[in-house]
Structures are given as C-alpha cells and as structure tokens.
Amino acid sequence: MAGYTGDIGQAAVPKQRAKQLWKHTTVRRHIHPALRSALAEMAPGLERCMYCGDNQGTDIDHFEPVRLNPLRTFDWHNHLLACSLCNSHLKRDQFPFADDDKPLLIDPTSEDPAPHLHLSLAAGAYIDLTDRGDATIKVFDLNRKILVRGRLNAYRITPLLLDKWRTAFEKDDLAEAEAYAETIWEQPTADVVYAMFHQALTPGAEDIFADASETLALLRDQVIRTGLLGTC
Template identity: 50%
Template sequence: MIRLERAGLPPDTAEHLGTYTRQIEKTADSGRKAKAAELWSHTTVRRRVRGGLLATLADMAPGHQRCMYCGDSQGTDIDHFEPKSLAPTRTFEWLNHLLACAYCNSNQKRDAFPRSEEDGSPLLVDPTLEDPLDHLRLVLPLCTYKALTPQGEACIDVFGLNSRGVLVDGRRTAYETAKQSIELWRIAADRKQHDKAAKVVEVAWDRPLADVLAGMFHQSGHPAAELLFSGEEENLGLLRDQELRQAFLSRA
C-alpha cells in the first residue's frame, strides 16, 4: 500500500452519487441496507456512476491501475472501504470508494471492517487519508510486512499481505528490480542522459508493487537505516543521494 491523493469526480457522477445517497437517507433505518444494495446493483444506477468512479479511481491508483490494497493485481472493482452492509448511507459516498482487485475485494476483504476495541475507530488504513508507511514497514530483503500499529496489523491480516505467497515473491522480484532502477538512473544522470533518466523513474513507479520502492526510500531515512540495509551499503548510498531522491520522489 502506498499513499494516494484523492481526485475530484466528474460533475455528473458526483451529482448522481448525491441523488442516490439522499434516496437511502430518506429510507427508514430498517430498510437502508436493502435499499443501498438494490440501488448499487440496479443497471441504470451502475451505468450512471460506474464509469466516472472507475475512471477517476484508475487515475488515482498506483502504476497502471493497480489495486490500492495489494498493489499487485489490476484494480477492477469499486470497493467500499466501509462495507455498504455496515454503512449503507455511505454506499454512494465518494470518500468511501477505493479501487481493488477482485481477489482483495471478494476473497480477502469482503465485509471485513475491524474496529478498535478502545474507541471504535476503523483499523484498516485508507491510503487516501493516511500514509500506510506510518503503519507498515517492509522487512528488506525478506519483503514481508511488519506491523507498526494495530492498523498495520489489521491490514496484514485482512488483505493477507504476508500470507499470499504470490505477493511476497512478487515483492522480492520488485525489490531487485527497484535496485536496478536506481542504479540505472544514476548512470543515466551522470551521463547527462536526462530523457533516459526520466524514463527510468516513470517505469519504476508504473511497475506492480510500487510499495516496495516507496518503502525503500522511506527506510533509507530511518535512524536505523544502516541496520535495515545491512550488507547493502551501496544501495543505501544511492537511496540517500539527494538528486536521485528528488527525481524519484517528485514522481511518486
């Protein structure tokens, strides 16, 4: 997971979302769940809102429309961050929509929405509101996640971030590829090949599992960076190169 900026919706899509939200709010509390489900599955309603939602979410998503949760597979589903079965009045709320792959949406998350036992606040991280790096640390080079907070622990559990072998293996590959990318950028920059250097940055962020690259830059500034990158001093030196950091992080 990486930090994302929420974009504005097309005016007609936003208008339709507001109309359907008001219809649900006018329904008696006991019938709101059914009303929300009925509207969301209605052919006309989906035709009016789905295109605008998917297009905007795709523009916000990492890489080429990657899932906002696992960062690996292509995002195909409009996920309700707080499930519509639990919060029917938020079914058509733009701030409650994220782009997810079918596996994260239907196999992993489903209607799961853990809350803190202390204050009832959500434990899952919405990457458009919080920086996942505040809650999750990628253990390099194992490429598994360590929870820094209860929210991070919940994300690891709900999305299977460490239990899905394909994700862990994919991150290991992404880690090696990311190291090659920063080396290629330094070579191109030293040779004054500015267009080539810019392309290296673009491709690096567009690859699946861009959270690995984000985690590398984040951890290179950690007080214990020398320990975290033990045996990879050259890699750490590149990640701390201010010119290189500017080039990559301005694109993130």
Template identity: 45%
Template sequence: MIPLQRVPLSAHAQNLLTQATQRVEDAGATADAAREKWRGAAGTKSHVRKALESMARGAVRCMYCDDSRGTDIDHFEPLDRAPLRAFVWVNHLLACSFCNSNVKHRQYPVSKQGACLLVDPTAEDPAAHLVLLLAAGLYDPLSPKGEETIKVFGLNRPDLVKGRLDAFVRARSNLRDWHGLHQEGDPEAERVAQALLDSPFVDVVHAMTHLKPAAAAVVVGASTVAALGAWRAVHSGPVSPVS
C-alpha cells in the same frame, strides 16, 4: 500499501452521489436497498471509477496490495454496516477483485470504542501503522490497526511476499541503471524512472525511498546507496523513519 492523495470530485459527480444516497434513504436505507441502487448506478459509478483511477499509482494498481490492477470499486466500510455510505466518495477505494472479494470482502474490524481498525491509504499514512521489511518481503505491524490491516487485506500472503522480494531485486538494479543515465543527462533516465514507478509492488520502491540514510547501505547494499540517494533527491518528499 502506500499513501494516496484523494482527489475532489466534480460538482456534477458529487451531485450524482448525493442524489443516489437520497434514493437509498428513500428505499429504506437497508443494505439490500444500497446494493440494488449501487448495481443500477452505472453512470454514477463511472465517475467514481475515473476519479479513483486518477489516484492510483502505477498502471492503476490495487490500493491495498499494490500488485494487481484495480478493477473493483470497494466500499471501505461495507454496505452491511453503513448502507447510507454506499455513494459517499470518501468510502470508495480501488481494489483488485481478489483483495475485494476474496480477502477483505465484508470485513471491517473496529475497536471496543467503535473506531475502525483498518488503514485507509487515502486518509492516513500507512507507515504510521505498518512497515515493509524489504529483505523479507513482509509487512510488520506497528499498531493494532496495522495488525488488523495486514490480516484483513492479506498483505503477507505468499504470492505478495514473493512478488515483493522479486521487486526488491529488480528495483535495486533499475535504480543503478537510472542513476547512471541520470548522471549522464540521458533523457532515457526519466523513462526508466517512470517504468519503475509504474511497476507492480510500488510499495517496495516507496519503502526504499523512505529508508533512513543510515540504514540504506545495510538494506539495499553498498552498490545501490549512491543511486538511492540521488533517487531520493529527485523522487521523494521528506524521509520518514522506516527501517
């Protein structure tokens, strides 16, 4: 899971959402009413989907698992809990069908104080709550919120763990290839970089980029350290404390 920047909606799209919310309220503000209005709002949903796809990383990856293509508009806070948030822009995320229907579904754990215990990657940096252990392909919680996020989104299910381990091997090789081309000033370097950023499990690349420099040699191997340093200078912001 990586941080994502939520984009503003057009005034037209926001107006459509506001009108749809009013229709849900007029119909009784129940979960059933919200589902009925949502099912019948193809035009409004197309605006939401387009905006979400512009936010997603890579080839429109799921905002939860970073693997499969994002196909579903997920209501982060489910309609059973919050019918009037059915058409609220900040409650929409893009998910693959498996994460949306088979894993998260209607789960929404909260603390005793009622605070949400799931990380919304468009509202906060997931790194504050969970860390990707690159050598193991596993997410490790840093907080109760991280623990619930890993469990609810199934972030450590076997297929994702294997995918991340494979992606880690490929990413190290791709980084070395990119570095050589970059040093030579070959324009192919940017094509390699974009392919790496568009690949599944971009969370692996993100975690590598944000490794502490002192830990990089141990985690990625001595042969990749120079390439990672060059990549970090070109393709990352401030280094966060990931180990």
C-alpha cells in the same frame, strides 16, 4: 452522487435501497466507469490494487461496507480501487472494530500506514506495529507468498533501475530517464520503492541496508531523490 445519498437517507430500509441503487443499470453504465477511471489514475503502479499493490485493480470497493453504513455507498471518500482477490475473496464485507468501536483497518487513501505497518525489505513481508496493522495484514493476507516474492523482486530490481535513471539523467537523455522513472513507479508492489526511499533516511538505515551499501547510496543520492521524489 449526492442525490443518490439523499435517496438512501429517505428510504425506509436504507441498506436495501443502497444495494438497489448501486446495482441499478444507470449507475453501472454511468457512475461506475467514471469512478473506476478516477480511482485508476490515483492507484499505485499501473492501476494496481490499493490494498495489495500487486494485482490490477478491477473492482470499486466500499472501504466501509454498505451493510454497515449505507449512506456512504456513493461517498467518494469511501471508494477504493481493488483487485477481485482482495475485494471479493479476502475483505468481502469484513470491517473489524477495536474495543473502543474505532475501525481497525487502515484506509490507504487517507492514512499513513507507517505508524501501523513496517515493510521488512529483506524479507519482503509486513510487520504489524499496532493492532490496526495486525488486522490489516490478516484481512488482506498481505504476507501471502506471491506478494512476498513480488516485493523481493522489486527490492532487487529497483537499485538497477535507479542507477540506469541516474546515468540517463547525467547524459541529459531525458526521454530515457523518463522511461526508467515510469518503470520504477509503475512496477507492481510500488510500496517497496516508497519504503526503500523512506527507510534510507531513517535512523538505523545502515543496519537495514547492511548488505546493500550501494543501494543505500543510490537511495540517498540527492539527484535521484530530487528527480524521482521532488525532494532531497
């Protein structure tokens, strides 16, 4: 891909050349499948979209649009797996900047969204903590009803799966435990599971899980955290 980047850099009109190369038959047949396969292995859940975490990732999205930076058209770090809704209908080529000319959208492959976004588990919705969080929620419509419903479903079902995993682990039924682990991590909206484990150890966790003390106990269980997170 470095060769293609060099070609674009030498072109009289880089943006035009970048678009031509990206749509070229050879690239579509050989580069696109390899990129999509690699991104799918890194995506949350079962090849979920790296933006909404709900739909299947079908598209290769350029995080920084080709129109703004054609030299990043074949930059591995600029590629994300996205669903067609987030890529083609919501984000399109939007890429807002702050007053200091820094990008507002959070890059899910290289940044921790926690300083910018807080997931309200009880509401199933994201709350912006910064201008970047606000821009990301708006561009990807992260609080659309179907996503909120999916997060609430994940919040309800995850404690049951955690309990099932622990029971199988205690019985030394490793095959069953592995099956439950896969179900936990491969369900849509896997961001809910990460948020649950994270928020269980934060100050005020008792308030967050005020009506779910058993869930909090499971999330703090050292056997579960070691088995599913690799840490206590």
